[in-house]
Every structure is written in C-alpha cells, then in structure tokens.
Amino acid sequence: MWAEERQQQILTLLNSHSRVEADALAARLNVSRETIRRDLKQLEAAGLIRRTHGGALVGPSISEQPFRDRLVARIAEKEAIAAAAVDQVKPGDCCFIDAGSTTSAFAKALASVEGVSVITNSLDVAVALRTSPAANIEVLLLGGSVGREAPATYGVMAIEQAGQLRADLAFISPVGIDPVAGASYFDLAEADMARIMLKHARRRVVLADASKCNVVSRMVICPCSDIDVLISDLADPVPFRQAGVGEVIQARPIQSGQAVSKSRRRS
Template identity: 35%
Template sequence: MYAPERHQEILRLAREAGRVDVLSLADRFQVTAETVRRDLTALDRSGLLRRVHGGAIPAGRADLDLEPDLTEREATAAEEKDRIAAAALAELPDGGSVVLDAGSTVARLAAGIPADVALTVVTHALPVAARLADHTGIDLHLVGGRVRHRTRAAVDAWALRAYAEIRADVLFLATNGFSADGGLTTPDLAEAAVKRAAIGAARRVVLLADSVKAGQEHFARFGSFADVDLLITDTGLAPAQQAAIEAAGTEVVLV
C-alpha cells in the first residue's frame, strides 16, 4: 500500500472510530510505528487529523476530551518507558532531594529506585507516592490539593504553595507532548500550573518522555526546552527533532 492509500484509510478509520493509535495502525498496515507517525504528522499538517498522545483524532475534536487515563498511559510505549526509567536512575542525586512529577514513566522510575538508596522525595502524584510509601530509605513528602481522577495528581492552590516553599536537587518531569518550537504541553491547565511550579522548585530538570509524544501539542503549555537540562527518550526520536532540542541547550539521551 502506498502512502496516499494509507492516508485515506487512516482518515476513514479515524472518522469511524473517533480516534486511531500508532501501534494498531502499524500492525494493520504492516509498517513500522515511525512510518505511521510520519503519516499522522502529514495528515495533521494538512489539517485533516490532529495528533494526540499515541495517535490522532479527526480535526476539530476537542483535545481536552481525549486526555488518556492512567491505564492507557501505562500501556502506551511500555517497553520504551521501561528503558527510559532505567536510564533515569543514573540521574538520582546521592542522598539528595528530588521532585517526582505525575506521569507513567516517572512512576516506573519510582518503582525502580533500589532499596539501598537514601533520598528525600516530594511528589503530588498518588501512584508515585504509593510506590514509595514502604521504601525505608526514602523521606517521602506528599503534596496535597484537589486530585484529578484521570491522572491521580494533586493540583490547584495547595500544590502550588507547596512547590513555592522548596528547592530540590532534581525534578523528574513528565509531559503529554513536546517539541523544540512548541515546548512542553499537557491537556489540563491546572496540571500545567503544577508542572510549572515544580520546574521552579528544582535546580536541575530531567524530562522523561517517549518519542510518541514528540511533535505533539496540547492545550496548556507549561515550559520550553530552555527549562530542561536533560531529555531521556527512546531511539524513535527523529534526528531532526533531536538536533532542534539540542540546539535549544538541552542534552538528549536516547535509550
């Protein structure tokens, strides 16, 4: 099947189902996930589809209604997220303090922290806190606030005040979408505000994001690569995207 034929079929599937995802399309057409991402990017640029986390939706549908829940996030790019989380362990400070953002890859990092590690950890993410609650070497601080059901993350004024009062060594940050031009974005304004506050609460920012999110833009922008010291992502990141991010001053590690 040639690319124009794939594009027509992708459009048909998106209009019928309301959404298409990269992995299912790759399996259906027997092509690589990177080929599907290029197809979706081309359709997005043409105004026929809109890229969202893990796939695309017909143009005109609201991004806010399609924010993936925890189950969907955990299942998307699972192997890539495992590799990213494993590589991020090397960025943990020796006996220092970290902020762990709300995100499935960050939660994997939390689950992988060795038993003999001593850290002060601050998080507004309930799944992250649950993974670390029994870790005897970790001094765990749970930030409060209104908890969003989709992400199990605390948001609003309580969370913002808490992050204004600390200065951690490292923030491990999550995002729904990223690009050198569009920066870091997420569907929800309240979550974006907390992420922005967390960036301001850390001396060093490490972004953990799989390449599926590259080139995606969501409703709420909370930062740029000028705010990020290190991006750990997978080898699916296009060389041109990597070069643009590095040009912005961010180190990029592919795993």
C-alpha cells in the same frame, strides 16, 4: 531575535489569548509583517496553529488517553526511560516528581537508590517508593484536591506547598514535547504543578517516550531551552538539541537477552 524565539513568543500569546493579529505581532516583536507571515506559515505546517485572514488561532490540542490506559501502554519504552533517569540521581538528592505513567515507572526504578528525598503530588509515585522492600527514601506527598483522572493532588494547596520547597532535580512527564513549542500538558492543573516544580528545581528533566515527541498539547509550560535533560527513546534527537535542550539521552527499550542501551548526546 531568532525565528525560534519569535515563534515561541507567538505560541505563548496564543495560549493566553487564543487568537493573535499579524499586525499586532509585527509591532510587538519589532519585525516586518512578512516575517510574521513566514513564522505563522511554519507554525501552521508544524500543526501548532491555524492561520486566519490577518492572524492566527490556536491549533488543534492533543488530549490524553485515560491514565489507566497509559499505565499499560509502551511499557518497555517507559522502563528504559526510567532506568536512564535513575542515573541522574545520586544519594542525598531531593527530587520533585509529577504525576504520570512514565514517572510512576521511574518511581519503581528509583526505589533502589539510597538516601533520596522525593516531593510528589502523585499517589502512585508515593506508594511505589514507600512499599518497595528495597526503598530507603523519604517521601513528601503534597496535599490538595485529588484529581478525577490521575491519582494525584492538585489545586491551590498543592501549588503553595510545592512553591515553598526546593529540590536538586525535577522530573516531569508532559503530554508532549516539541522543538518549537516546548513541553506541554492538556490538563491545566497538571501544567501548573509541573511548572512550579521546574521553577524550584536546580536541574530540570523531562521524561517522554517517542509518542510524545513532536507533539503539542494545549498548555505550554516551558520552551526547550529551559530543559536541562530530555530522556526518550526518540530516533532523532538533533532538533531538540538545536532547540536548546541541554542534553538528550536516548533510552533504548530492553531487548530479549540484552541490557538497556543509553546514548548520551550533549549540546
């Protein structure tokens, strides 16, 4: 087993139990205690855990800014990411889209694509797609309880409905994405929704501006190896490609008098 795989399993266990013992990890992963010690040291250096005598605890969680604050932050970067994400969609595709400020920007750009179907829990996404004069898109809004923070539906009803559906693509915008930990959310309901969308989509796309890269929040939903495409304005895509992301697309913000520049990198 590669070090990255062991470390991902350690993080998964910590998300479930909050604390792990080094001896138990060594036995579970069939490696020496010294190997586990090195893994824990590397995870601590990355800011993902806190080592203790004989084991480790969950590291500091990265929380989210209020949704309305996020809507007006890093707008140029999100628009560049949204424009690159539209290139992933062709007429006739069905897409899952979760709730977030970046996916809201994506929905506005997606309105120009003809004959697309969208399944979403985001009220902002649904409104953007249905009110655009250029849109010819079928929108299915998942039912459920409306969240207190983001204008979106969550809970058992929304998850059950999403679980009965299938899509060609899933577009999610997590709180953080890290080469070792993978994609993560702060809110558990948002994490559950993103996880079910990824599970039932043929192709999985993460939209994350550079401020979210190399960041870990409290609920990891998948490793990088489960992500088909990462679209971001990040400067260095190499660690994410090495971690197993199928394709990294670097979306550059629009400069005055220039078009969006997109650099595709394949593993």
